[in-house]
Amino acid sequence: MIPDPNHSATKQAQEPTPQQVKDALVRFQSAFLYYSSGVVDVPTQAKMNEWRCANNDMDKGQPIPPASKKEIWTKKTLTWKIVNTPNTLSEAQIRSAAHEAFDQWTKATGFQFIESTQIPDITITFYDVPQSNLRIAGSASKPHNSHIILDKNQDWAYKSQAPMGISLYHTLLHEIGHVLGLPHSFYR
Numbered sequence: 001m002i003p004d005p006n007h008s009a010t011k012q013a014q015e016p017t018p019q020q021v022k023d024a025l026v027r028f029q030s031a032f033l034y035y036s037s038g039v040v041d042v043p044t045q046a047k048m049n050e051w052r053c054a055n056n057d058m059d060k061g062q063p064i065p066p067a068s069k070k071e072i073w074t075k076k077t078l079t080w081k082i083v084n085t086p087n088t089l090s091e092a093q094i095r096s097a098a099h100e101a102f103d104q105w106t107k108a109t110g111f112q113f114i115e116s117t118q119i120p121d122i123t124i125t126f127y128d129v130p131q132s133n134l135r136i137a138g139s140a141s142k143p144h145n146s147h148i149i150l151d152k153n154q155d156w157a158y159k160s161q162a163p164m165g166i167s168l169y170h171t172l173l174h175e176i177g178h179v180l181g182l183p184h185s186f187y188r
């Protein structure tokens with residue numbers, strides 16, 4: 001790890017000021033096109049409680065740009081592989097959800113996606129994420145050796161199965177966007 005001079009061990013963690021909290025809330029609210037009250041109102045609280053993607057929303061207060069030309073895939077056919085399965089869905093259901101999500105991206109972008117048993121371009125792995133209050137369901141790395149990481153202990157759902165769970169198809173749709181170099185889509 002490269003030491004960050006702004007986060008040295010000698011620098012004490014400081015509580016944010018009320019103004020910093022308000023500014024952060026306004027940024028959060030405006031990102032989701034909510035009324036920017038700067039206070040934790042009911043819709044803001046509900047949005048904060050949603051399970052979500054761990055990729056950064058912003059970089060130093062600025063929206064994250066799409067991946068640069070240097071970073072994006074130069075090939076148009078990408079391989080993918082499901083590494084393991086979570087507790088709530090069968091392997092067949094996961095593969096089905098993944099095929100459906102990749103097919104959607106083929107329609108939108110022209111990329112071809114092929115399931116592979118070899119070392120793939122994109123891995124989809126369910127990790128045993130320790131319990132945290134961050135409410136993170138998944139994340140994905142940028143193009144080239146992309147890893148989509150999903151919380152193994154989530155109540156993953158696909159189609160009619162577990163209707164109260166989190167939709168694996170929609171989560172994969174979102175995370176594949178990151179793999180293709182896109183920042184978050186805030187509006188689902």
Ligand SMILES: [Zn+2]
Pocket residue numbers: 053054055174175178183184185
């Ligand atoms: Zn995301």
